[in-house]
Amino acid sequence: MSEALREALTDTASARPAATAATRPATRTAPRTAPAATTPRRRQPWVVHALLAAGAVVMVFPFAWQLLTAFKTFQASVQVPPSILPDPWVFTNFGEVFASMPFGSMFLNSVLLTVLRTAGQVVLCTMAGYAFARLSFPGRNVIFVAFLSVLMVPTQLYLLPQYEIVQALGWLDSLPGLVMPGIFSAFGTFLMRQFFMSLPAELEEAARLDGANPWQAFSRVMVPLARPGIVALTVFTVLWSWNDLLWPLVVTTSPEKMPLSVGLAQMVGLHGTDFPVLMAGALLATLPMLVTFMVLQRQFIQGIAFTGSKG
Template sequence: MRENVHIDIVKIIEILVLSLGSIVTLFPFIWMISTSFKTPPQIISYPPTLIPKPPTLEYYTQIFTKLNFGRFFLNSGYISVIITASALLTSSFVGYVFAKFNFWGKEVIFMMILSTMMIPFAVTMIPLYLIISKLGWINSHLALIIPGLYSTFGIFLMRQFMSSIPNELREAAIVDGCGEFRTFWSIILPQCKPVLAALGIFTFMWNWDNFLWPLIVLNNEDKFTLPVGLSMFSQQWWTNYGLVMAGATISVIPVLIVFFIFQKQFIQGIVLTGLKM
Protein backbone atom coordinates (compact mmCIF):
# COMPACT_ATOMS: atom_id res chain seq x y z
CA MET A 1 0.00 0.00 0.00
CA ARG A 2 2.79 2.40 0.96
CA GLU A 3 4.63 1.58 -2.28
CA ASN A 4 1.53 2.47 -4.31
CA VAL A 5 1.18 5.76 -2.43
CA HIS A 6 4.87 6.49 -3.03
CA ILE A 7 4.52 5.76 -6.76
CA ASP A 8 1.44 8.01 -6.99
CA ILE A 9 3.28 10.87 -5.27
CA VAL A 10 6.25 10.48 -7.62
CA LYS A 11 3.93 10.53 -10.65
CA ILE A 12 2.17 13.65 -9.37
CA ILE A 13 5.52 15.40 -8.87
CA GLU A 14 6.65 14.36 -12.36
CA ILE A 15 3.42 15.68 -13.90
CA LEU A 16 3.74 18.97 -12.02
CA VAL A 17 7.38 19.44 -13.05
CA LEU A 18 6.63 18.58 -16.69
CA SER A 19 3.59 20.86 -16.71
CA LEU A 20 5.64 23.73 -15.28
CA GLY A 21 8.35 23.11 -17.87
CA SER A 22 5.76 23.09 -20.65
CA ILE A 23 4.29 26.39 -19.47
CA VAL A 24 7.73 28.02 -19.28
CA THR A 25 8.58 26.73 -22.76
CA LEU A 26 5.28 27.70 -24.39
CA PHE A 27 4.84 31.11 -22.75
CA PRO A 28 7.20 33.03 -25.10
CA PHE A 29 5.44 31.44 -28.07
CA ILE A 30 2.00 32.40 -26.68
CA TRP A 31 3.22 35.93 -25.91
CA MET A 32 4.56 36.27 -29.47
CA ILE A 33 1.18 35.33 -30.96
CA SER A 34 -0.65 37.61 -28.53
CA THR A 35 1.59 40.59 -29.32
CA SER A 36 1.06 40.14 -33.06
CA PHE A 37 -2.65 40.87 -32.55
CA LYS A 38 -2.21 43.90 -30.25
CA THR A 39 -2.46 47.56 -31.16
CA PRO A 40 0.68 49.72 -30.66
CA PRO A 41 -0.56 51.21 -27.35
CA GLN A 42 -1.32 47.72 -25.99
CA ILE A 43 2.15 46.47 -26.90
CA ILE A 44 3.88 49.11 -24.78
CA SER A 45 1.23 49.32 -22.05
CA TYR A 46 2.13 48.72 -18.41
CA PRO A 47 1.26 46.44 -16.79
CA PRO A 48 1.29 44.25 -19.90
CA THR A 49 -1.75 42.19 -20.82
CA LEU A 50 -1.78 38.76 -22.43
CA ILE A 51 -5.11 38.96 -24.27
CA PRO A 52 -5.41 41.77 -26.86
CA LYS A 53 -8.51 43.94 -26.46
CA PRO A 54 -9.59 44.35 -29.18
CA PRO A 55 -7.44 42.13 -31.44
CA THR A 56 -6.23 43.58 -34.73
CA LEU A 57 -4.95 42.10 -38.01
CA GLU A 58 -3.15 45.32 -38.93
CA TYR A 59 0.35 43.86 -38.78
CA TYR A 60 -0.52 40.76 -40.80
CA THR A 61 -2.05 43.01 -43.47
CA GLN A 62 1.01 45.28 -43.55
CA ILE A 63 3.40 42.33 -43.87
CA PHE A 64 1.87 41.11 -47.12
CA THR A 65 0.80 44.46 -48.62
CA LYS A 66 3.59 46.91 -47.73
CA LEU A 67 6.55 44.57 -47.28
CA ASN A 68 8.23 41.88 -49.38
CA PHE A 69 7.41 39.22 -46.81
CA GLY A 70 5.95 36.77 -49.34
CA ARG A 71 9.22 36.75 -51.29
CA PHE A 72 11.23 36.18 -48.10
CA PHE A 73 8.93 33.29 -47.21
CA LEU A 74 9.24 31.63 -50.63
CA ASN A 75 13.03 32.08 -50.69
CA SER A 76 13.45 30.36 -47.33
CA GLY A 77 10.98 27.66 -48.33
CA TYR A 78 12.55 26.47 -51.54
CA ILE A 79 16.12 26.81 -50.25
CA SER A 80 15.30 24.77 -47.14
CA VAL A 81 13.50 22.07 -49.16
CA ILE A 82 16.36 21.71 -51.68
CA ILE A 83 19.03 21.54 -48.98
CA THR A 84 17.03 19.09 -46.86
CA ALA A 85 16.36 16.74 -49.79
CA SER A 86 20.00 16.88 -50.91
CA ALA A 87 21.34 16.35 -47.39
CA LEU A 88 19.08 13.32 -46.87
CA LEU A 89 20.20 11.79 -50.17
CA THR A 90 23.94 12.38 -49.76
CA SER A 91 23.93 11.40 -46.08
CA SER A 92 22.15 8.14 -46.93
CA PHE A 93 24.59 7.24 -49.71
CA VAL A 94 27.73 8.08 -47.75
CA GLY A 95 26.39 6.52 -44.54
CA TYR A 96 25.61 3.32 -46.43
CA VAL A 97 29.15 3.14 -47.83
CA PHE A 98 30.73 3.58 -44.40
CA ALA A 99 28.31 1.16 -42.74
CA LYS A 100 28.30 -1.75 -45.21
CA PHE A 101 31.55 -1.62 -47.20
CA ASN A 102 35.07 -2.45 -46.11
CA PHE A 103 37.91 -0.56 -47.76
CA TRP A 104 41.36 0.66 -46.84
CA GLY A 105 41.38 3.71 -44.56
CA LYS A 106 37.63 3.64 -43.93
CA GLU A 107 37.86 4.47 -40.23
CA VAL A 108 40.47 7.18 -40.80
CA ILE A 109 38.38 8.86 -43.49
CA PHE A 110 35.28 8.64 -41.31
CA MET A 111 37.10 10.23 -38.38
CA MET A 112 38.37 12.99 -40.66
CA ILE A 113 34.79 13.70 -41.74
CA LEU A 114 33.62 13.74 -38.12
CA SER A 115 36.45 16.08 -37.14
CA THR A 116 34.93 18.80 -39.34
CA MET A 117 32.02 18.94 -36.88
CA MET A 118 34.44 20.26 -34.26
CA ILE A 119 35.45 23.29 -36.36
CA PRO A 120 33.31 26.35 -35.52
CA PHE A 121 31.60 28.09 -38.40
CA ALA A 122 33.40 31.30 -37.46
CA VAL A 123 36.68 29.63 -38.50
CA THR A 124 35.48 28.49 -41.93
CA MET A 125 33.29 31.51 -42.65
CA ILE A 126 35.96 33.72 -44.23
CA PRO A 127 37.56 30.98 -46.42
CA LEU A 128 34.08 29.90 -47.52
CA TYR A 129 33.18 33.50 -48.36
CA LEU A 130 36.34 33.89 -50.45
CA ILE A 131 35.54 30.71 -52.38
CA ILE A 132 31.95 31.81 -52.96
CA SER A 133 33.20 35.22 -54.10
CA LYS A 134 35.67 33.69 -56.58
CA LEU A 135 32.87 31.57 -58.03
CA GLY A 136 30.69 34.66 -58.47
CA TRP A 137 27.93 33.40 -56.20
CA ILE A 138 27.71 36.42 -53.90
CA ASN A 139 24.10 37.66 -53.79
CA SER A 140 22.97 34.32 -55.20
CA HIS A 141 21.04 31.51 -53.55
CA LEU A 142 23.74 29.12 -54.80
CA ALA A 143 25.89 30.49 -51.98
CA LEU A 144 23.37 29.00 -49.55
CA ILE A 145 22.42 25.82 -51.40
CA ILE A 146 25.78 24.40 -52.54
CA PRO A 147 27.52 24.41 -49.10
CA GLY A 148 24.46 22.71 -47.62
CA LEU A 149 24.22 19.81 -50.08
CA TYR A 150 25.83 17.49 -47.56
CA SER A 151 25.64 17.15 -43.79
CA THR A 152 28.45 15.80 -41.62
CA PHE A 153 25.99 15.19 -38.81
CA GLY A 154 23.69 13.42 -41.28
CA ILE A 155 26.51 11.15 -42.47
CA PHE A 156 27.31 10.23 -38.88
CA LEU A 157 23.65 9.61 -38.02
CA MET A 158 22.97 7.45 -41.08
CA ARG A 159 26.18 5.47 -40.69
CA GLN A 160 25.43 4.66 -37.07
CA PHE A 161 21.87 3.62 -37.83
CA MET A 162 22.73 1.54 -40.91
CA SER A 163 25.50 -0.25 -39.01
CA SER A 164 22.81 -1.74 -36.78
CA ILE A 165 20.93 -3.25 -39.74
CA PRO A 166 21.96 -6.93 -40.08
CA ASN A 167 24.39 -7.60 -42.92
CA GLU A 168 22.46 -10.81 -43.64
CA LEU A 169 19.61 -8.67 -45.03
CA ARG A 170 21.89 -7.08 -47.61
CA GLU A 171 23.62 -10.36 -48.44
CA ALA A 172 20.27 -12.12 -48.98
CA ALA A 173 19.16 -9.37 -51.36
CA ILE A 174 22.38 -9.65 -53.37
CA VAL A 175 22.03 -13.45 -53.55
CA ASP A 176 18.48 -12.98 -54.88
CA GLY A 177 19.87 -10.91 -57.73
CA CYS A 178 19.53 -7.34 -56.45
CA GLY A 179 22.21 -4.94 -57.55
CA GLU A 180 23.98 -2.76 -55.00
CA PHE A 181 21.87 0.30 -55.76
CA ARG A 182 18.59 -1.60 -55.62
CA THR A 183 19.65 -3.24 -52.37
CA PHE A 184 20.34 0.19 -50.91
CA TRP A 185 17.20 1.84 -52.31
CA SER A 186 14.65 -0.95 -51.82
CA ILE A 187 15.98 -2.89 -48.82
CA ILE A 188 18.18 -0.73 -46.59
CA LEU A 189 16.73 2.75 -47.05
CA PRO A 190 13.11 1.82 -46.13
CA GLN A 191 14.46 0.58 -42.79
CA CYS A 192 15.78 4.08 -42.13
CA LYS A 193 12.51 6.02 -42.31
CA PRO A 194 12.52 7.07 -38.62
CA VAL A 195 16.08 8.40 -38.68
CA LEU A 196 15.47 10.06 -42.07
CA ALA A 197 12.47 11.87 -40.57
CA ALA A 198 14.53 13.06 -37.61
CA LEU A 199 17.42 14.19 -39.82
CA GLY A 200 15.02 15.88 -42.24
CA ILE A 201 13.34 17.90 -39.50
CA PHE A 202 16.67 18.96 -37.98
CA THR A 203 18.06 19.98 -41.38
CA PHE A 204 14.91 21.84 -42.43
CA MET A 205 14.70 23.74 -39.13
CA TRP A 206 18.38 24.72 -39.20
CA ASN A 207 18.19 26.07 -42.76
CA TRP A 208 14.81 27.72 -42.23
CA ASP A 209 16.20 29.63 -39.23
CA ASN A 210 19.68 30.26 -40.66
CA PHE A 211 20.51 33.95 -40.29
CA LEU A 212 24.24 34.73 -40.23
CA TRP A 213 25.38 33.19 -43.53
CA PRO A 214 22.48 34.56 -45.63
CA LEU A 215 23.07 37.98 -44.04
CA ILE A 216 26.70 37.86 -45.20
CA VAL A 217 26.27 36.66 -48.79
CA LEU A 218 22.94 38.26 -49.79
CA ASN A 219 22.69 41.96 -50.64
CA ASN A 220 19.55 42.24 -52.76
CA GLU A 221 16.27 42.43 -50.85
CA ASP A 222 14.57 40.14 -53.38
CA LYS A 223 17.10 37.43 -52.46
CA PHE A 224 16.66 37.71 -48.69
CA THR A 225 15.54 34.73 -46.66
CA LEU A 226 12.94 35.02 -43.91
CA PRO A 227 15.29 35.59 -40.92
CA VAL A 228 17.19 38.29 -42.80
CA GLY A 229 13.94 39.87 -43.94
CA LEU A 230 12.58 39.91 -40.39
CA SER A 231 15.71 41.72 -39.21
CA MET A 232 14.71 44.63 -41.48
CA PHE A 233 11.79 45.30 -39.15
CA SER A 234 14.28 46.27 -36.43
CA GLN A 235 15.93 49.61 -37.14
CA GLN A 236 18.66 51.46 -35.29
CA TRP A 237 16.42 53.70 -33.19
CA TRP A 238 13.07 51.95 -33.36
CA THR A 239 11.63 48.44 -33.63
CA ASN A 240 8.14 47.66 -34.87
CA TYR A 241 7.41 44.87 -32.41
CA GLY A 242 4.01 44.15 -33.91
CA LEU A 243 5.48 43.46 -37.35
CA VAL A 244 8.32 41.41 -35.87
CA MET A 245 5.92 39.25 -33.85
CA ALA A 246 3.51 38.80 -36.76
CA GLY A 247 6.37 37.79 -39.06
CA ALA A 248 7.82 35.44 -36.46
CA THR A 249 4.40 33.84 -35.92
CA ILE A 250 4.00 33.13 -39.63
CA SER A 251 7.58 31.86 -39.91
CA VAL A 252 6.93 29.23 -37.23
CA ILE A 253 3.98 27.69 -39.12
CA PRO A 254 5.97 25.63 -41.70
CA VAL A 255 8.20 24.17 -38.99
CA LEU A 256 5.18 23.17 -36.92
CA ILE A 257 3.50 21.60 -39.96
CA VAL A 258 6.59 19.55 -40.79
CA PHE A 259 6.95 18.46 -37.16
CA PHE A 260 3.31 17.44 -36.73
CA ILE A 261 3.30 15.49 -40.02
CA PHE A 262 6.44 13.54 -39.12
CA GLN A 263 6.07 13.62 -35.33
CA LYS A 264 5.74 9.85 -34.95
CA GLN A 265 8.75 9.10 -37.16
CA PHE A 266 10.74 11.90 -35.53
CA ILE A 267 10.27 10.59 -31.99
CA GLN A 268 10.90 7.03 -33.13
CA GLY A 269 14.05 8.13 -34.93
CA ILE A 270 15.39 9.96 -31.87
CA VAL A 271 14.74 6.90 -29.69
CA LEU A 272 16.29 4.45 -32.16
CA THR A 273 19.38 6.54 -32.89
CA GLY A 274 19.89 7.03 -29.18
CA LEU A 275 19.75 3.28 -28.60
CA LYS A 276 21.86 2.26 -31.59
CA MET A 277 24.72 4.69 -31.24
Protein backbone atom coordinates (compact mmCIF):
# COMPACT_ATOMS: atom_id res chain seq x y z
CA MET A 1 0.00 0.00 0.00
CA SER A 2 1.41 3.31 -0.99
CA GLU A 3 1.97 6.27 1.26
CA ALA A 4 -0.66 8.36 -0.45
CA LEU A 5 -3.44 5.83 -0.17
CA ARG A 6 -2.63 5.02 3.45
CA GLU A 7 -2.83 8.69 4.25
CA ALA A 8 -6.10 8.93 2.37
CA LEU A 9 -7.59 6.02 4.26
CA THR A 10 -6.63 7.47 7.61
CA ASP A 11 -8.28 10.66 6.42
CA THR A 12 -11.35 8.70 5.50
CA ALA A 13 -11.70 7.52 9.03
CA SER A 14 -11.54 11.01 10.40
CA ALA A 15 -13.43 12.61 7.54
CA ARG A 16 -16.49 10.47 8.12
CA PRO A 17 -17.53 11.90 11.47
CA ALA A 18 -16.53 15.36 10.27
CA ALA A 19 -18.82 15.08 7.28
CA THR A 20 -21.71 13.83 9.36
CA ALA A 21 -21.16 16.42 12.01
CA ALA A 22 -21.12 19.21 9.45
CA THR A 23 -24.51 18.05 8.28
CA ARG A 24 -25.94 18.28 11.75
CA PRO A 25 -25.21 21.75 13.02
CA ALA A 26 -28.25 21.64 15.27
CA THR A 27 -27.07 18.66 17.29
CA ARG A 28 -23.63 20.18 17.60
CA THR A 29 -24.65 23.54 18.88
CA ALA A 30 -27.13 22.21 21.39
CA PRO A 31 -24.60 20.71 23.81
CA ARG A 32 -22.47 23.82 23.46
CA THR A 33 -25.12 26.21 24.63
CA ALA A 34 -26.41 23.92 27.35
CA PRO A 35 -23.49 24.38 29.78
CA ALA A 36 -23.81 28.16 29.45
CA ALA A 37 -27.32 28.01 30.77
CA THR A 38 -26.54 26.34 34.06
CA THR A 39 -28.29 26.16 37.40
CA PRO A 40 -30.41 29.33 37.47
CA ARG A 41 -32.37 28.10 34.47
CA ARG A 42 -32.95 24.55 35.60
CA ARG A 43 -36.70 24.79 35.07
CA GLN A 44 -36.27 25.57 31.40
CA PRO A 45 -36.28 21.93 30.24
CA TRP A 46 -39.81 21.59 31.57
CA VAL A 47 -40.94 24.54 29.52
CA VAL A 48 -39.25 23.08 26.49
CA HIS A 49 -40.82 19.69 27.15
CA ALA A 50 -44.26 21.22 27.55
CA LEU A 51 -43.89 23.06 24.25
CA LEU A 52 -42.63 19.93 22.51
CA ALA A 53 -45.42 17.84 24.01
CA ALA A 54 -47.99 20.34 22.77
CA GLY A 55 -46.42 20.15 19.32
CA ALA A 56 -46.46 16.37 19.48
CA VAL A 57 -50.16 16.32 20.34
CA VAL A 58 -50.91 18.55 17.37
CA MET A 59 -48.90 16.28 15.08
CA VAL A 60 -50.36 13.06 16.45
CA PHE A 61 -53.98 14.23 16.46
CA PRO A 62 -54.72 13.52 12.78
CA PHE A 63 -53.32 10.02 13.16
CA ALA A 64 -55.32 9.42 16.31
CA TRP A 65 -58.44 10.69 14.56
CA GLN A 66 -57.76 8.38 11.63
CA LEU A 67 -57.28 5.43 13.97
CA LEU A 68 -60.48 6.15 15.92
CA THR A 69 -62.56 6.81 12.81
CA ALA A 70 -61.53 3.43 11.43
CA PHE A 71 -63.49 1.84 14.29
CA LYS A 72 -66.61 4.01 14.01
CA THR A 73 -69.89 3.42 12.25
CA PHE A 74 -70.49 5.66 9.24
CA GLN A 75 -73.17 7.52 11.15
CA ALA A 76 -70.84 8.24 14.08
CA SER A 77 -68.11 9.41 11.73
CA VAL A 78 -70.17 12.27 10.29
CA GLN A 79 -72.25 13.35 13.26
CA VAL A 80 -72.21 16.90 14.59
CA PRO A 81 -70.91 17.53 17.21
CA PRO A 82 -68.29 14.86 16.58
CA SER A 83 -67.64 12.16 19.13
CA ILE A 84 -64.04 11.36 19.98
CA LEU A 85 -64.36 7.69 20.86
CA PRO A 86 -66.22 5.20 18.69
CA ASP A 87 -69.53 4.10 20.16
CA PRO A 88 -70.02 1.29 19.42
CA TRP A 89 -66.62 -0.01 18.34
CA VAL A 90 -66.92 -1.76 14.98
CA PHE A 91 -64.25 -3.94 13.46
CA THR A 92 -65.90 -4.67 10.12
CA ASN A 93 -64.40 -1.67 8.34
CA PHE A 94 -61.12 -3.47 7.80
CA GLY A 95 -62.92 -6.40 6.22
CA GLU A 96 -64.71 -3.92 3.94
CA VAL A 97 -61.37 -2.63 2.71
CA PHE A 98 -60.32 -6.09 1.60
CA ALA A 99 -63.74 -6.75 0.07
CA SER A 100 -63.85 -3.54 -1.95
CA MET A 101 -60.39 -3.61 -3.50
CA PRO A 102 -57.63 -6.13 -4.28
CA PHE A 103 -55.61 -4.97 -1.29
CA GLY A 104 -52.93 -7.65 -1.62
CA SER A 105 -51.95 -6.90 -5.19
CA MET A 106 -52.20 -3.15 -4.59
CA PHE A 107 -49.92 -3.48 -1.60
CA LEU A 108 -47.46 -5.51 -3.66
CA ASN A 109 -47.55 -2.88 -6.41
CA SER A 110 -46.81 -0.15 -3.89
CA VAL A 111 -43.90 -2.11 -2.49
CA LEU A 112 -42.47 -2.88 -5.95
CA LEU A 113 -42.99 0.70 -7.06
CA THR A 114 -41.18 2.01 -4.00
CA VAL A 115 -38.32 -0.49 -3.99
CA LEU A 116 -37.58 -0.27 -7.72
CA ARG A 117 -37.80 3.50 -7.89
CA THR A 118 -35.58 3.86 -4.84
CA ALA A 119 -33.01 1.41 -6.15
CA GLY A 120 -32.99 3.21 -9.49
CA GLN A 121 -32.60 6.62 -7.92
CA VAL A 122 -29.83 5.57 -5.58
CA VAL A 123 -27.78 4.03 -8.39
CA LEU A 124 -28.45 6.55 -11.14
CA CYS A 125 -28.56 9.78 -9.17
CA THR A 126 -25.44 8.88 -7.23
CA MET A 127 -23.55 8.20 -10.43
CA ALA A 128 -24.87 11.28 -12.18
CA GLY A 129 -24.24 13.46 -9.15
CA TYR A 130 -20.67 12.24 -8.97
CA ALA A 131 -20.13 12.92 -12.65
CA PHE A 132 -21.39 16.48 -12.32
CA ALA A 133 -19.34 17.09 -9.20
CA ARG A 134 -16.02 15.49 -10.05
CA LEU A 135 -15.58 14.54 -13.68
CA SER A 136 -14.72 17.21 -16.18
CA PHE A 137 -16.31 16.87 -19.58
CA PRO A 138 -17.32 19.39 -22.20
CA GLY A 139 -20.59 21.18 -21.56
CA ARG A 140 -20.83 19.95 -17.98
CA ASN A 141 -22.23 23.16 -16.55
CA VAL A 142 -24.65 23.69 -19.41
CA ILE A 143 -26.05 20.20 -19.00
CA PHE A 144 -26.26 20.65 -15.25
CA VAL A 145 -28.21 23.91 -15.61
CA ALA A 146 -30.55 22.12 -18.01
CA PHE A 147 -31.01 19.49 -15.30
CA LEU A 148 -31.76 22.07 -12.67
CA SER A 149 -34.32 23.75 -14.87
CA VAL A 150 -36.35 20.51 -14.73
CA LEU A 151 -36.82 21.22 -11.02
CA MET A 152 -38.67 24.43 -11.90
CA VAL A 153 -41.26 22.66 -14.06
CA PRO A 154 -44.44 21.56 -12.28
CA THR A 155 -45.31 17.87 -12.65
CA GLN A 156 -48.67 18.59 -14.27
CA LEU A 157 -46.91 20.19 -17.20
CA TYR A 158 -45.06 17.12 -18.37
CA LEU A 159 -47.86 14.72 -17.49
CA LEU A 160 -49.11 14.54 -21.08
CA PRO A 161 -45.75 14.16 -22.89
CA GLN A 162 -44.66 11.60 -20.34
CA TYR A 163 -47.93 9.74 -20.86
CA GLU A 164 -47.42 9.71 -24.62
CA ILE A 165 -43.90 8.31 -24.28
CA VAL A 166 -45.03 5.57 -21.91
CA GLN A 167 -47.92 4.82 -24.24
CA ALA A 168 -45.62 4.55 -27.25
CA LEU A 169 -43.50 2.09 -25.30
CA GLY A 170 -46.60 0.00 -24.64
CA TRP A 171 -46.24 0.41 -20.90
CA LEU A 172 -49.66 1.80 -20.02
CA ASP A 173 -51.27 -0.04 -17.12
CA SER A 174 -48.11 -2.01 -16.31
CA LEU A 175 -45.40 -2.09 -13.68
CA PRO A 176 -42.69 -0.60 -15.94
CA GLY A 177 -45.03 2.27 -16.76
CA LEU A 178 -45.48 2.91 -13.06
CA VAL A 179 -41.84 2.62 -12.13
CA MET A 180 -39.70 3.87 -15.00
CA PRO A 181 -40.50 7.59 -14.97
CA GLY A 182 -39.49 7.67 -11.31
CA ILE A 183 -36.19 5.81 -11.36
CA PHE A 184 -34.28 9.00 -11.88
CA SER A 185 -34.75 12.58 -10.75
CA ALA A 186 -33.20 15.98 -11.19
CA PHE A 187 -33.64 16.56 -7.48
CA GLY A 188 -31.71 13.42 -6.55
CA THR A 189 -28.90 14.30 -8.95
CA PHE A 190 -28.68 17.78 -7.51
CA LEU A 191 -28.69 16.47 -3.96
CA MET A 192 -25.90 13.98 -4.64
CA ARG A 193 -23.83 16.48 -6.64
CA GLN A 194 -23.91 18.92 -3.74
CA PHE A 195 -22.90 16.14 -1.39
CA PHE A 196 -19.96 15.01 -3.51
CA MET A 197 -18.82 18.64 -3.89
CA SER A 198 -18.59 18.91 -0.10
CA LEU A 199 -16.21 15.93 0.18
CA PRO A 200 -12.48 16.79 0.16
CA ALA A 201 -10.91 16.27 -3.27
CA GLU A 202 -7.64 15.03 -1.72
CA LEU A 203 -9.14 11.65 -0.91
CA GLU A 204 -9.96 10.99 -4.49
CA GLU A 205 -6.68 12.38 -5.77
CA ALA A 206 -4.84 10.04 -3.43
CA ALA A 207 -6.74 7.07 -4.80
CA ARG A 208 -6.04 8.17 -8.37
CA LEU A 209 -2.31 8.56 -7.60
CA ASP A 210 -2.33 4.98 -6.44
CA GLY A 211 -3.64 3.88 -9.79
CA ALA A 212 -7.36 3.65 -9.15
CA ASN A 213 -9.40 4.34 -12.27
CA PRO A 214 -12.36 6.76 -12.05
CA TRP A 215 -14.80 3.91 -11.42
CA GLN A 216 -12.71 2.52 -8.58
CA ALA A 217 -12.26 5.95 -7.07
CA PHE A 218 -16.02 6.42 -7.24
CA SER A 219 -17.11 3.04 -5.96
CA ARG A 220 -14.40 2.31 -3.37
CA VAL A 221 -13.70 5.75 -1.95
CA MET A 222 -16.45 8.23 -2.73
CA VAL A 223 -19.62 6.14 -2.39
CA PRO A 224 -18.77 4.93 1.15
CA LEU A 225 -18.12 8.55 2.13
CA ALA A 226 -21.41 9.66 0.60
CA ARG A 227 -23.48 7.35 2.78
CA PRO A 228 -25.39 10.13 4.65
CA GLY A 229 -26.36 11.68 1.33
CA ILE A 230 -27.51 8.34 -0.05
CA VAL A 231 -29.58 7.72 3.07
CA ALA A 232 -31.25 11.10 2.62
CA LEU A 233 -31.97 10.33 -1.02
CA THR A 234 -33.42 6.95 -0.06
CA VAL A 235 -35.70 8.46 2.56
CA PHE A 236 -37.07 11.04 0.13
CA THR A 237 -37.58 8.57 -2.67
CA VAL A 238 -39.32 6.02 -0.46
CA LEU A 239 -41.76 8.58 0.93
CA TRP A 240 -42.40 10.17 -2.44
CA SER A 241 -42.93 6.84 -4.21
CA TRP A 242 -45.22 5.42 -1.56
CA ASN A 243 -47.42 8.52 -1.56
CA ASP A 244 -47.29 9.30 -5.28
CA LEU A 245 -50.84 9.61 -6.63
CA LEU A 246 -51.13 11.64 -9.82
CA TRP A 247 -48.91 9.61 -12.13
CA PRO A 248 -50.05 6.14 -10.95
CA LEU A 249 -53.66 7.32 -11.21
CA VAL A 250 -53.23 8.41 -14.79
CA VAL A 251 -51.14 5.49 -16.00
CA THR A 252 -53.02 2.57 -14.40
CA THR A 253 -56.52 1.53 -15.36
CA SER A 254 -57.09 -1.94 -13.91
CA PRO A 255 -57.29 -2.42 -10.13
CA GLU A 256 -54.68 -5.23 -10.16
CA LYS A 257 -52.06 -2.82 -11.52
CA MET A 258 -52.78 0.06 -9.16
CA PRO A 259 -50.75 0.96 -6.08
CA LEU A 260 -52.46 1.58 -2.75
CA SER A 261 -52.54 5.35 -3.16
CA VAL A 262 -54.81 5.01 -6.19
CA GLY A 263 -56.92 2.32 -4.54
CA LEU A 264 -57.59 4.62 -1.59
CA ALA A 265 -58.46 7.56 -3.85
CA GLN A 266 -61.06 5.37 -5.55
CA MET A 267 -62.95 4.92 -2.30
CA VAL A 268 -64.02 8.55 -2.42
CA GLY A 269 -67.56 8.62 -3.80
CA LEU A 270 -69.16 11.47 -5.71
CA HIS A 271 -72.01 12.20 -3.32
CA GLY A 272 -70.89 10.24 -0.29
CA THR A 273 -67.77 8.58 1.06
CA ASP A 274 -67.68 5.80 3.63
CA PHE A 275 -65.17 7.55 5.87
CA PRO A 276 -64.59 4.73 8.38
CA VAL A 277 -63.71 2.28 5.60
CA LEU A 278 -61.52 4.88 3.92
CA MET A 279 -59.71 5.54 7.20
CA ALA A 280 -59.28 1.81 7.80
CA GLY A 281 -57.71 1.52 4.35
CA ALA A 282 -55.53 4.55 4.94
CA LEU A 283 -54.42 3.11 8.26
CA LEU A 284 -53.39 -0.15 6.59
CA ALA A 285 -51.54 1.82 3.94
CA THR A 286 -49.72 3.96 6.52
CA LEU A 287 -48.60 1.06 8.71
CA PRO A 288 -45.65 -0.07 6.55
CA MET A 289 -44.29 3.48 6.47
CA LEU A 290 -44.79 3.78 10.22
CA VAL A 291 -42.92 0.55 10.90
CA THR A 292 -40.14 1.57 8.53
CA PHE A 293 -39.85 4.89 10.30
CA MET A 294 -39.59 3.31 13.71
CA VAL A 295 -36.92 0.87 12.56
CA LEU A 296 -34.88 3.48 10.69
CA GLN A 297 -35.69 6.46 12.89
CA ARG A 298 -32.09 7.58 13.26
CA GLN A 299 -31.43 7.59 9.52
CA PHE A 300 -34.67 9.46 8.84
CA ILE A 301 -33.75 12.24 11.21
CA GLN A 302 -30.23 12.40 9.81
CA GLY A 303 -31.60 12.61 6.31
CA ILE A 304 -33.98 15.40 7.19
CA ALA A 305 -31.34 17.32 9.14
CA PHE A 306 -28.97 16.98 6.20
CA THR A 307 -31.23 18.64 3.68
CA GLY A 308 -33.10 20.91 6.02
CA SER A 309 -36.52 19.96 4.69
CA LYS A 310 -38.91 17.08 4.99
CA GLY A 311 -40.01 16.79 1.43
